[in-house]
Amino acid sequence: MSAEPAHAILIDGKAYAAALVDRVAAAAARLEANEGVKPGLAVVIVGEDPASQIYVRNKGETTLRAGMRSDTHRLPDTISQEDLLALIATLNADADIHGVLVQLPLPKHIDSSVVLDAIDPDKDVDGFHVVNAGRLAVGLPGMVPCTPLGSLMLLKDQLGDLTGLNAVIVGRSNIVGKPMAQLLLAENCTVTVAHSKTRDLAALCRTADILVAAVGRPEMIKGDWIKPGATVIDVGINRVPSADPVKAAEGKTRVVGDVAFKEAVEIAGRITPVPGGVGPMTIACLLANTYSAACRSIGVEPEPLDA
Numbered sequence: 234m235s236a237e238p239a240h241a242i243l244i245d246g247k248a249y250a251a252a253l254v255d256r257v258a259a260a261a262a263r264l265e266a267n268e269g270v271k272p273g274l275a276v277v278i279v280g281e282d283p284a285s286q287i288y289v290r291n292k293g294e295t296t297l298r299a300g301m302r303s304d305t306h307r308l309p310d311t312i313s314q315e316d317l318l319a320l321i322a323t324l325n326a327d328a329d330i331h332g333v334l335v336q337l338p339l340p341k342h343i344d345s346s347v348v349l350d351a352i353d354p355d356k357d358v359d360g361f362h363v364v365n366a367g368r369l370a371v372g373l374p375g376m377v378p379c380t381p382l383g384s385l386m387l388l389k390d391q392l393g394d395l396t397g398l399n400a401v402i403v404g405r406s407n408i409v410g411k412p413m414a415q416l417l418l419a420e421n422c423t424v425t426v427a428h429s430k431t432r433d434l435a436a437l438c439r440t441a442d443i444l445v446a447a448v449g450r451p452e453m454i455k456g457d458w459i460k461p462g463a464t465v466i467d468v469g470i471n472r473v474p475s476a477d478p479v480k481a482a483e484g485k486t487r488v489v490g491d492v493a494f495k496e497a498v499e500i501a502g503r504i505t506p507v508p509g510g511v512g513p514m515t516i517a518c519l520l521a522n523t524y525s526a527a528c529r530s531i532g533v534e535p536e537p538l539d540a
């Protein structure tokens with residue numbers, strides 16, 4: 234008789250995120266009752282990319298559900314960088330707006346780093362401003378990027394103390410890979426950041442107790458790259474043609490991660506699914522950051538929000 238195949242524990246990011254949104258909503262309600270301040274988030278979207286429109290709508294709906302103010306500024310992709318910077322200056326000066334998010338990617342004629350660095354660092358709920366990257370790197374309090382923050386919350390919830398664990402992050406972006414490395418280093422992990430030029434990526438990944446996949450290549454990380462029992466955080470959200478060829482021919486798509494999930498789930502100890510893993514945590518952490526920004530704007534210490 235053959236043994237049952239091992240099967241990873243699924244990390245339910247969707248459920249964790251829903252509970253986090255509830256805690257943010259309760260804390261925001263207390264802030265409004267005690268201080269008369271309602272946290273407000275402004276989301277700026279340039280152009281008509283349908284996927285971006287869906288994310289922006291989800292963010293807006295979740296913000297309202299948490300009892301916070303949500304303004305969405307939809308701008309044509311012909312807008313000049315100057316006019317976009319003028320809108321950001323207005324939002325920076327608006328005392329009722331505590332968080333400003335400019336949806337990426339921006340059109341090619343606009344320099345993203347100039348735009349992101351024009352946001353008041355204390356309203357930079359994405360944590361993308363160079364000042365917030367610096368604060369994170371040197372261990373000062375600041376706004377932490379939502380996807381790495383949400384991923385870390387799931388890891389600590391699953392594993393408790395992360396001290397001494399080997400963490401491999403595949404991907405070196407400013408918005409996920411690098412801040413994830415800083416967060417895991419601060420938790421006393423031994424951190425390796427891998428990328429497209431890394432030699433023998435598969436063997437490196439097999440050393441990881443914690444494997445974070447953030448490359449944006451559908452199902453690139455194979456099952457035999459994973460150390461048995463490891464915890465896998467799949468940050469990828471890739472839209473690919475439907476698995477059903479008839480539906481694919483009709484243009485139907487599905488969302489997959491950066492990890493070959495069906496293989497990985499047989500080897501890993503714990504794994505985040507896509508969808509329903511890290512994605513919902515990103516939005517929940519955006520609301521948590523907006524609540525914290527609102528507190529700090531009036532000199533109030535935010536309530537702790539990680540369960």
Ligand SMILES: Nc1nc(=O)c2c([nH]1)NC[C@@H]1CN(c3ccc(C(=O)N[C@@H](CCC(=O)O)C(=O)O)cc3)C=[N+]21
Nearest residue numbers: 288335336337338359470488508509510512513515516
């Ligand atoms: N300045 C900026 N900040 C961002 O945080 C930002 C951005 N620009 N540009 C676009 C990406 C993408 N993004 C997602 C967040 C949540 C889900 C999410 O919740 N996904 C669900 C549903 C996935 C689906 O079915 O489409 C899930 O993974 O379960 C997806 C994508 C934030 N982004």
